[in-house]
Amino acid sequence: MSALGALIQRDIRIALRVGGGALIGVLFFLTVVVLMPFAVGPDLKLLARLGPAILWLGALLSSLLTLDRLFMADHEDGSLDLIAMARTPLELACAAKALAHWLASGLPLIIATPVLGLLLNLDVPATSAVAMTLLAGTPALTFTGMIGAALAVTLHRGGLLLAVLVLPLSIPVLIFGVAASEAAITGPHSFGAPFAILCALSLVSLVVGPFAAAVSLRHGLD
Amino acid sequence: MTLTDLANPTKFLALTARLLPWLVGATILLFLIGLYQSATAPDDYQQGATVKIMFIHVPNAWLSMFVWAVMSAAALGTLVWRHPLADVAAKAAAPIGAAFTFLALLTGSLWGRPMWGTYWEWDARLTSVLILFLMYLGLMALWRAVEDPSRAARAAAVLTLVGAINLPIIKFSVDWWNTLHQPASVFRMGGPTLDHAFLIPLLVMALAFTLLFVTLHLAAMRNEILRRRVRSLQMMQASQKAA
Numbered sequence: 068m069s070a071l072g073a074l075i076q077r078d079i080r081i082a083l084r085v086g087g088g089a090l091i092g093v094l095f096f097l098t099v100v101v102l103m104p105f106a107v108g109p110d111l112k113l114l115a116r117l118g119p120a121i122l123w124l125g126a127l128l129s130s131l132l133t134l135d136r137l138f139m140a141d142h143e144d145g146s147l148d149l150i151a152m153a154r155t156p157l158e159l160a161c162a163a164k165a166l167a168h169w170l171a172s173g174l175p176l177i178i179a180t181p182v183l184g185l186l187l188n189l190d191v192p193a194t195s196a197v198a199m200t201l202l203a204g205t206p207a208l209t210f211t212g213m214i215g216a217a218l219a220v221t222l223h224r225g226g227l228l229l230a231v232l233v234l235p236l237s238i239p240v241l242i243f244g245v246a247a248s249e250a251a252i253t254g255p256h257s258f259g260a261p262f263a264i265l266c267a268l269s270l271v272s273l274v275v276g277p278f279a280a281a282v283s284l285r286h287g288l289d
Numbered sequence: 290m291t292l293t294d295l296a297n298p299t300k301f302l303a304l305t306a307r308l309l310p311w312l313v314g315a316t317i318l319l320f321l322i323g324l325y326q327s328a329t330a331p332d333d334y335q336q337g338a339t340v341k342i343m344f345i346h347v348p349n350a351w352l353s354m355f356v357w358a359v360m361s362a363a364a365l366g367t368l369v370w371r372h373p374l375a376d377v378a379a380k381a382a383a384p385i386g387a388a389f390t391f392l393a394l395l396t397g398s399l400w401g402r403p404m405w406g407t408y409w410e411w412d413a414r415l416t417s418v419l420i421l422f423l424m425y426l427g428l429m430a431l432w433r434a435v436e437d438p439s440r441a442a443r444a445a446a447v448l449t450l451v452g453a454i455n456l457p458i459i460k461f462s463v464d465w466w467n468t469l470h471q472p473a474s475v476f477r478m479g480g481p482t483l484d485h486a487f488l489i490p491l492l493v494m495a496l497a498f499t500l501l502f503v504t505l506h507l508a509a510m511r512n513e514i515l516r517r518r519v520r521s522l523q524m525m526q527a528s529q530k531a532a
Contacts, residue, residue: 214451218444224434231427232448235420236455239462246466264465268458279451282368286443 070155071163078167081140089171092133093179099125100183111188118187119197119248123241125183126176126201127208131230131237133172134212137164138220138284147220151288161284162277165213173205189252196251196258200265204244207269210276211236217280221287240268296373298514305507312504319497326490342400344490348498349393353421354456356386356502360428361453364446374510376442377517379449380432381509385502387425394418417463424452438517 082089103121107113114121141147141164150160177198184194215233222228247261327344360382366375397415398408409415428445435441 211451211455214447218431218447222431222435222440222444228430228434231423231430235424235427235459236451238420239455239458242462242466264462271458275451275454279447283444283447286368286447287440 070153071159074150074155074160074163075167075170078164079171082136082167082171088136089133090175092129092172093175095132096125096129096176096179097183099128100186103187115188115193118184118189118193119200119252120245121187122180122183122197122201123204123244123248126205127237127241129176130173130205130208131212131233133168134209134216134229134233135219135226136172137168137213137216139216142220147284148288151284157281157285158277161213161217161280162210162273165209165276165280168213169206169209173209176205177201193248193252197248199251200244200247200262203262203265203269204240207240207265207272208237210269210272211240213276214279214283217283217287221283240265243268298374301374302511302514305511309504309507309511312500312507316497316500316504319493319500323490323493323497326493330490331486339400339403340487342396343487344494346393346396346400347491348495349389349396350418351495352498352502353386353390353393353418355499356382356389357421357425357449357453357456359506360386360449364449364453367442367446368450374514376438376446377510377513378506379442379445380438381513382506383425383429383432383445385505385509387422387429389498389502390418390422390425394422413464413466416466417460420459420463421456424456428452 100121103117104114107117138147141150150164151157153160180198180201181194184197189197212233215229215236218232219229243261243265246256247258247265250256250261251258323344327341330341330344332338332340360379363375363379363382366372367379394415397418401410401415402408428448431445431448432441435444
């Protein structure tokens with residue numbers, strides 16, 4: 068357990084210091100959201116209606132772009148091989164790394180959401196609904212994306228291939244994330260049902276992600 | 290003859306060389322019967338002659354999912370048993386599955402034009418088949434991105450299995466997202482609602498398309514084995530020249 072704690076601490080520390088680049092994800096999120104009014108026009112009513120979708124797309128894209136870092140740096144300096152050979156099961160180590168990655172690059176997105184909600188003319192209940200759904204849903208993005216990151220690092224390919232492989236898998240999270248936030252803002256539907264499914268998706272990915280990532284690392288690293 | 294005997298590619302090649310002519314014959318025969326029956330099937334009282342698109346469309350849609358199931362079985366063969374032909378089977382199946390999925394989308398869109406008045410509708414089934422198509426293309430991109438076939442095979446196997454877990458979830462969520470398409474009418478509780486005049490040609494066509502898949506798949510596997518042999522011969526020749 069202390070080994071996993073140390074791994075999480077180490078990963079967060081690396082991500083936050085110089086060369087880590089966790090906070091670039093937030094900057095990217097901000098930039099994507101700022102781009103939207105230029106594309107759809109500065110109509111505040113329209114922006115308020117599209118707000119949850121824009122925030123979710125921005126979070127999805129920026130969590131996708133930071134995924135490259137999840138195993139790549141450790142693979143380059145050889146520490147990934149050490150982690151794979153360690154007595155701690157690789158599945159748990161993968162889960163710990165993904166958790167650290169989410170804490171360092173997923174959580175800042177949620178903290179940034181209120182500010183961006185302001186820019187998109189979302190009122191306080193709407194913004195908090197989006198933030199809640201992001202809090203419940205972004206772990207699923209990280210944990211399913213981890214599978215793609217593990218494949219990419221064993222194949223020495225990243226970038227577009229990773230995006231093409233991971234994006235279809237994240238469609239359910241996007242659907243239920245946006246549905247839950249819109250239900251909280253306007254909809255006749257209840258917030259609870261899609262939100263519960265969103266949580267369920269996160270829990271399922273918590274189980275499936277580490278195993279699939281560990282399998283692909285174990286087969287790919289030899 | 291068990292699955293382990295087939296692990297020897299030479300035995301597999303010999304067996305399929307004997308099997309393939311029969312399979313081709315059976316496929317052609319079934320297609321002739323199925324197409325004749327489809328052509329002579331009565332017009333639908335609502336949809337007219339366009340209902341006959343169903344005899345092409347539905348088998349393709351079934352196969353688009355069936356091929357992913359075949360690839361998942363092959364992926365298990367790669368990861369669990371390290372069966373030497375499993376990754377050949379998985380690799381050969383991907384483009385065929387993508388082609389069936391594309392045909393399902395194409396015929397569905399051509400059917401949608403007269404029925405719904407539009408080529409594309411963001412309805413649940415169309416959307417989830419489109420996502421399936423995207424996943425086939427992603428898998429093919431993964432196969433093409435890596436030179437070493439065994440390395441690519443393990444990565445593709447992981448992705449195929451993850452996809453097999455995820456596809457029902459995607460299907461469910463897209464269903465939830467939008468339901469406009471008619472509900473399932475053949476496989477459902479209480480027997481098919483389709484009239485026998487349509488059901489029998491449909492089943493014959495489904496069988497014909499399945500046989501077509503088996504034939505194409507075996508032929509593609511043979512090609513893949515031969516391609517790998519050529520590649521290793523070329524590598525040997527190149528290293529001899531270098532030495």
